[in-house]
Amino acid sequence: MPRLSYRKALTRALADELARDERVFLLGEDIRVAASHVTAGLFTRFGPERVLDTPLSEQAFTSFATGAALAGMRPVVEFQIPSLLFLVFEQIVNHAHKFPLMTGGQCAAPVTYLVPGSGSRTGWAGQHSDHPYSLFAHVGIVTAVPATPTDAYGLLVSAIRHDDPVVVFAPAGALDVREDVDFAALAPVPLGRGVVRRAGDDVTVVAVGHLVHDALAVAEELAGQVSVEVFDPRTLYPFDLDGLCASVARTGRLVVVDDSNRSCGIAAEIIASIVERVPLAAPPRRVTRPDGAVLPFAPGLDRAVQPGRAALTAAIHLVTKDGT
């Protein structure tokens, strides 16, 4: 089977949707020459009417996308840096998101916001290394964080076809993941549906984005001692609570590993949602960035602030220590 890289999966999703639906168009900075690689070849194939390079005016082009969506288009906006979402937070949260309700159902704002390379890009330091997906889960914007090439393809396609705004985070830590893929089988992945990546009996580990791969590695490592189930929610909002409950109801133990800040992060949400519904055999644990994290530049410091395998292993041991 051919190998598909995560980055190419994004490109393919964009190309397929551009080809399928005239209403789809892309806009962002340096997307013609594909500085982020994600739009490679698309300008040549689809032309300047479908692939728009913008000035450095994130607020205006984000709202331009909103307006185009209100008028019937399906824009995809690429952002070069995760923190640019801070800059357009008002435009997304206070406008695109609110238009349908505020107008009493007169319109929809189907915009996709794509961030290729979210989270730490080693060496890019404090203002370029955020992972702000929990913010969007809080405000209630559909938020997808694909972990694999297949999901990157399928979730991006679903995002573009979705009638509300969707933010797709493509973690820097996942961009180089490759997968054997039957191209004909690539398909939309439903928003709001998680997947068990590895079955296990003793503890459910929920891992977000690139951390799915770390969780799988840790699960392998622990295979002799602890039977770890790895749950990949794929979409953080809406969250597949039924899917996760089914897993946790079996294992009775929960660890969440997530690359956003601890306080009010998705890990807190997952834990709260589970303990409201499922009795646990041990207190749940989370492995996250620290509160208020700012990623320092030096690689050793940068790594120290991110959730890693050692911390996850420790958390698993903690929740399973009273035996299974």
Added chain:
Amino acid sequence: MPRLSYRKALTRALADELARDERVFLLGEDIRVAASHVTAGLFTRFGPERVLDTPLSEQAFTSFATGAALAGMRPVVEFQIPSLLFLVFEQIVNHAHKFPLMTGGQCAAPVTYLVPGSGSRTGWAGQHSDHPYSLFAHVGIVTAVPATPTDAYGLLVSAIRHDDPVVVFAPAGALDVREDVDFAALAPVPLGRGVVRRAGDDVTVVAVGHLVHDALAVAEELAGQVSVEVFDPRTLYPFDLDGLCASVARTGRLVVVDDSNRSCGIAAEIIASIVERVPLAAPPRRVTRPDGAVLPFAPGLDRAVQPGRAALTAAIHLVTKDGT
């Protein structure tokens, strides 16, 4: 004892700090004539160098405040609408917050952001009724939501004296609260310290901001049936987890009522933090805005989307139903 209103408490805090510390100055829209009433009399008393009316340039004046703070001042920025914080999210989160770490400790950015009238102001509808405190708790910016005039005074004073950025939300629902106060006893209230507003044995209700008053009312109402302890965290970040743990360790039951969106809100954080540390006799519950809430205009709809006393009462019954 004289009566102090919440709004006047804010004014008094500003006046006292302006008088005490030459480095303090205020900036914002229409603060000279005090359109929000909070700065009433301050322009006359302190003059145009200390009370600056700004153009409608929230991003620039927020960063202007950052720059002034880096250069040794202690600005207080007033925002007329809670959603203006969305507009300056980048300026606060990506700049003011990050400067100390990114510069390796070369500077501090002691700015206070004050939002008088956060949450629903009945009839102001979708774009003016947000309560985005959980967003700031997520990014790790000190976040205070005073419930009473005394705390409004004391927390605002502490915010201004604090060496990092602080957001102070003054909920619309609390602005008209009055309290008998010995003015001489008004004092800074430490950031990060909660308070038990009412002692009880059966369940701990954590209530945020104006909802403290609703929680107290519900507790009174239920007095015969359930003994409710009401905990007011006052600061959401940092959160007084020790204080709350002490309460929950006694009651064994937890309900959180909070006026921000459910997913990744402060209620999720509180529940997660507690279940990590304290065994509970019943699953915890939260009463919040719905996921992704946008407040509709019509008053009946607006109220329906906010957490209220009936929902809180129901939650208390739920967590205590298996007897105490």
Added chain:
Amino acid sequence: MTDADPVRLYRTVRLIRRFEERAIDLVRAGTIVGGIHPYLGQEGIAAGVCAALRGTDLVTGTHRGHGHVLAKGADPARMMAELCGRETGLNRGRGGSMHAADFSVGVLGANAIVGAAGAILTGAVWARRRRGEDVVGATFFGDGAVNEGMLLEAFNLAALWRVPVLFVCENNGYATTMPVDGAVAGTITGRAEAFGMPAAVVDGQDPQQVHAAAAAAVGRMRDGGGPELVEARTYRFDAHHTFEHVVRLDYRPPQEVTAGRSRDPVRIQGGRLSDAERAAVDAEVEATLDAAVAYALASPEPDPAGALDHLYASGLNARSGGA
């Protein structure tokens, strides 16, 4: 250009004027909750600009938006019902004064965030044209909005991509209590010209002058021209917001208010009609508004069970906030 017919222009300014006066009564009565930003005195701008537009053209308004919505053709009865928070309102009572919208007549909404709508309108007009529709747009904003970076970014985008948007600055001298000279370095037209956009100043108190300027710009835009700006000099006759009816804010000298009010667009345009014509329009407007108010008051309030209707156009069901 029948739309510039003096009688029609008069009808529009008169309709807006009386609509606002009725709405203020309803604010005082407590029927309209949350108050409004009265458009009194500025009616000539919405009337003049919208008369230069077609039904399919697009507009966005402001927090002071009733005039824009009405002038573009929204039903006054459904608009009044919206302000009263009724199920029959333009937005099913979900929007209120600052979000009133009627997509069916090209009103993409009033907008409560100063400076936010320009880029939205630019995108919408671009989209319609890309789909082959011969559409132009007008976006209204105040003198305060020209200090918002997001609006200036929109100037650039529209100019760069030659999107036919008429940027209409309603310069009423104040942003809430801030005089324009205290907030705007340079000039308003200069800010448009900086982006290579033609810009003109027009007397906003004269509906016909506004119309002439707008029609000329719209004509150039339909002929393939890029965006333009019109700065309409005007005066706000009443409060920034009706809360000022209750709490006095001291920022406009009384003489200035008197002078400002002396140039009344309704009177100016009315003066161009015969007494009989004017009386006929006035009676018709009054009847329309009587009916509008009656319709609004007779309409049901929305069912709280539907408080989250339309939260997601996709039909996604939001989790409730209850325990």
Added chain:
Amino acid sequence: MTDADPVRLYRTVRLIRRFEERAIDLVRAGTIVGGIHPYLGQEGIAAGVCAALRGTDLVTGTHRGHGHVLAKGADPARMMAELCGRETGLNRGRGGSMHAADFSVGVLGANAIVGAAGAILTGAVWARRRRGEDVVGATFFGDGAVNEGMLLEAFNLAALWRVPVLFVCENNGYATTMPVDGAVAGTITGRAEAFGMPAAVVDGQDPQQVHAAAAAAVGRMRDGGGPELVEARTYRFDAHHTFEHVVRLDYRPPQEVTAGRSRDPVRIQGGRLSDAERAAVDAEVEATLDAAVAYALASPEPDPAGALDHLYASGLNARSGGA
């Protein structure tokens, strides 16, 4: 104005040039992680502007910020150590290329967010002056930044409040791969003039011309004048970012690159020195940079246990991310 001394100016551009070349070597060697945005070709701007400033004056730089930091007087050794992520770096290795700062010489930092620094600098200069210090400031930004609303808002604020800030636009023809004509409607100087700010175009390849323009503006500002803008026309000799050394992006015609590189600020300024003078400076710069690189490489990496040092200036302890 001894600072405009041709030898000193030459020393600065030469220092920046060789610093950048050394840094690129260290990127290639994997010692500098994350790459850099080379300032090669633009050295004359930082050198010329900073020569017109005093030690107490304030500047902010950009993502392409090494030149700004060095020209304002930061220690090249500690700067190099910063790029290498060492504990001895200007920012204790916490900032890296895009955040290098040295408050002790008035550098409030490079800044990774395009257009963000102008308002920060304006506030800082205002604050220092309010405290009675005779300080002015210069904020550097690219041609891409003039499309950011937040920078345009800063123009307005500085002009309105007459804060003596020199807005220095380094127009190198591109924002990453976007040519300036594809992004900037109107002109760059026109955008400053729109806010009533004097604006001039200067040859950014000639350090002395830059210095003359900056010194004149700074002089006016010290005499009580308001902010001004200088647009320095320049050319980026190398990649937008060193990642382009690995991945080829196709956006600049080779002839253009050749032509652009032909006007070299180091050669232009060097031509004003005798061979002996130039050789002496070159040798001194080389020695400085040898020492700088040696210092950086010999310096320890920060202890991961201190990863969150300085997260809060107040000393607030952040909760860890572990279970």
